[in-house]
Amino acid sequence: MEQNGASRVWFITGASTGFGRLLAEEVLRRGEWAIVTAREVAKVADLEAQYPERARALTLDVTKPAQIEATAATAIAAFGHVDVVVNNAGYGVTGAIEEVAEDEFEPMFQTNIYGLIRTTRAFLPHLRERRIGHILNFSSIGGLIGGAGWGFYNTTKFAVEGFSEALAAEMKPLGVRVTVIEPGPFRTDFLGRSGQLAEREIAEYRETAGKAREYLKTQSGKQPGDPQKAVEATIAVVDAAEPPLHLILGKTALTRFRAKMAQWEREIAAWESVTTGADFPEGT
Numbered sequence: 331m332e333q334n335g336a337s338r339v340w341f342i343t344g345a346s347t348g349f350g351r352l353l354a355e356e357v358l359r360r361g362e363w364a365i366v367t368a369r370e371v372a373k374v375a376d377l378e379a380q381y382p383e384r385a386r387a388l389t390l391d392v393t394k395p396a397q398i399e400a401t402a403a404t405a406i407a408a409f410g411h412v413d414v415v416v417n418n419a420g421y422g423v424t425g426a427i428e429e430v431a432e433d434e435f436e437p438m439f440q441t442n443i444y445g446l447i448r449t450t451r452a453f454l455p456h457l458r459e460r461r462i463g464h465i466l467n468f469s470s471i472g473g474l475i476g477g478a479g480w481g482f483y484n485t486t487k488f489a490v491e492g493f494s495e496a497l498a499a500e501m502k503p504l505g506v507r508v509t510v511i512e513p514g515p516f517r518t519d520f521l522g523r524s525g526q527l528a529e530r531e532i533a534e535y536r537e538t539a540g541k542a543r544e545y546l547k548t549q550s551g552k553q554p555g556d557p558q559k560a561v562e563a564t565i566a567v568v569d570a571a572e573p574p575l576h577l578i579l580g581k582t583a584l585t586r587f588r589a590k591m592a593q594w595e596r597e598i599a600a601w602e603s604v605t606t607g608a609d610f611p612e613g614t
Contacts, residue, residue, distance in 0.1 A: 337362075337363070338357075338362045338363065338413045338414060338568075339362075339363040339364070339365070339409045339411055339412050339413050339414070340353075340354070340357050340362060340363065340364040340365070340412075340413070340414045340416060341364075341365045341367070341402075341405050341412045341414065341415050341416065341453070342354050342364060342365070342366050342367065342416040342418060343367050343390060343392055343416065343417055343418050343419040343445075343449060344367075344368065344392075344418040344419030344420065345366035345367055345368055345374050345377075345418070346368035346369075346370065346373035346374055347373075348418075348557065349418055349468065349513075349516075349557060349560060349561060349564075350366075350368075350416070350418040350419070351374075352557050352558060352560075352561045353416065353418070353561040353564060353565075354366045354374070354377055354385075355377070356558075356561050356562065356565065357565065358377060358380075358381045358384060358385055360565075361384075362384070363384045363385070363409055364377070364381075364384065364385050364386075365385075365386045365388060365405040365408060365409075365412070366378070366385060366386070366387050366388070367387075367388045367389070367390035367401060368387075368389070368390065369389070369390070369391045370389070371387050371388060371389040374387040375387045386405070386408045386409075388401050388404060388405065389401070390419075392419050392441055392445025392446070392448070392449055393437070393440040393441055393444070393445055395448050398445070398448045398449050398452050399452050401452075402449070402452035402453055402456075406453075406456055411456070411460060412453060412456060412457075412463070413462065413463050413464065414463065414464045414465075414466065414568055415449070415450065415453045415457075415463070415464075415465045415466070416466045416468070416564075417445075417446040417449055417450060417465070417466065417467045417468060418466075418468045419441060419445060419446075420438075420441055420442040420445075420446070420468065420486070421438060421441065421442070421525070421526065422438070422472075422480070422483040422525055422526065423435055423438050423482055423483060423526045423527075423528060424479050424480060424483070424525065424526065424527050424528065424539075424542050424543055424546050425479060425482075425527060425528025425530070425531070425539060425542075425543070426478070426479060426481070426528070426532065426535040426538065426539035427481045427482070428532060428535070429528040429530045429531060429532055429535065429539065430481075430482050430528040430530075431528065431529065431530065434526070434528055434529070435482040438482065438483065438486060438526075439482075439485075439486060442483075442486035442487065442489075442490070443486050443489045443490070443493075446467060446490060446493070447493060450465060450467075450493075450497065453465075454501075457501070457504075457506045458501075458504050458506070461504055461505040461506070462505050462506065463505070463506045463507070464506070464507045464508075464509065464567075464568050464573070465494075465497065465501070465506065465507070465508045465509070466509050466511060466564060466567070466568070467490050467493070467494045467508070467509070467510050467511070468490075468510075468511045468513075469487045469490040469491055469494070469510045469511060469512050470483075470487045470512060470513060471512055471513065471514045471578065471580075471582075471583035471586060471587065472484050472487045473487030473488050473490055473491045473510070473512060474488075474491065474512060474578075474587055474590070475586055475587065475590050476488070477542065478535075478538035478539045478541070478542060479535075479538065479539035479540070479541065479542020479543060479545075480542055490510065491510055494508050494509075494510040494575075495510075495575065498575050507573050508575065509567050509573050509574060509575060509576070509577055510575065510576050510577070511560075511564060511567075511577050511579065512576060512577060512578045512579065512583060513555060513560055513579040513580060513583065514553075514555055514578075514579060514580035514581075514582040514583025514584075514586070515553035515555055515580065515582055515583075516553050516555030516556070516557050516560055516579070516580065525546050527543055527546060527547075531543070555579065555580040555582070560579050560580075563577065563579060564577075
């Protein structure tokens, strides 16, 4: 970005814990400016108290459209502009497709998909008019690879991927960049406070989705990913002259994605004649 770090203003959702909190702390420590948001503003108020000239703490529940619009307007007015919009708020529900009830997955859709879309759209006129900016959408390796027990979470993150790719194509000519962040397992609250298990459990899914349940229950605090390094990588993306559209974070995520790509290549090769044979004959 042409905007230098000392005058950059970040807007961060879900800043009370996890990546959002660490990112807010790091950009402020570096001398940048930040609007930090959370459903309970008291959980981020200490950042404004610590950096009264460069931080603003605002209440934001991304499932409330009117609140998103009002908060975006307040954020822009706070420092006169916003340069980096970070859609970090989100969580996961674990369980087989048949196990997860609609009242369990629908609120996650409202947060992970609709909240992200509405927050992004609230800032688009501002970014478009200024012809500069960067939108960071936190997805997951679960937005690139579907897995038993994560189906509805995968649905939300696959949606973020498609939305972000289309948005990037629309905003690039206007000087606004878009990056999707795709972490693997990191030591955040995702498997702890933020993780939710479907209430219903069906015995036939014990060897598939049941393994995801067990992972959620036993692996919190054991993940290989360092959250501090993830936020440093995120800032590096914004600093880059040519930032990536996709940023996979962590060796586990990269290994899994490469395995998927290899499997996909094998399937394409095996079924290529069927694929190409689906067109009308050339010249017709």
